[in-house]
Amino acid sequence: MFLINALAKPKKTSEHYDEVVGAYVSLYINYKDIEGALELAKFYIKDEDWKVVEIEDEYFTLDSIDDVEGDEQKELYEEALEYGYSIIFNCYEEEEDED
Numbered sequence: 001m002f003l004i005n006a007l008a009k010p011k012k013t014s015e016h017y018d019e020v021v022g023a024y025v026s027l028y029i030n031y032k033d034i035e036g037a038l039e040l041a042k043f044y045i046k047d048e049d050w051k052v053v054e055i056e057d058e059y060f061t062l063d064s065i066d067d068v069e070g071d072e073q074k075e076l077y078e079e080a081l082e083y084g085y086s087i088i089f090n091c092y093e094e095e096e097d098e099d
Helices: 034-047 071-083
Strands: 001-009 022-029 050-061 085-092
Touching: 001 034, 022 034, 022 050, 022 071, 034 050, 034 085, 071 085
Parallel strands: none
Antiparallel strands: 001 022, 001 050, 022 085
16 A cells, blocks of 8 residues: 655635635555556545645655554554545635735
8 A cells, every 4th residue: 555645736626716726635545566556546536626736755665554553543554444535625725925
């Protein structure tokens, strides 16, 4: 399994379009090779009506749930085992200029 991180922006068709300007996306992808997992990551982000801005070069290979820390992350790992993937969007709003 792979943990892939990305940066994304909501498309106009997204329910989040007028609410946030972007999100850091974490995807747990249960796939045999990284090339396929990266393509799936892009697909799943687009499928949620978000535009991929960047896929981080660094990814994590997870051999078991013991490689994951924290209850929320373990839930995402287990979800990916069951469904093939899990995805979480950590949204952020536009930052105000500091003068």
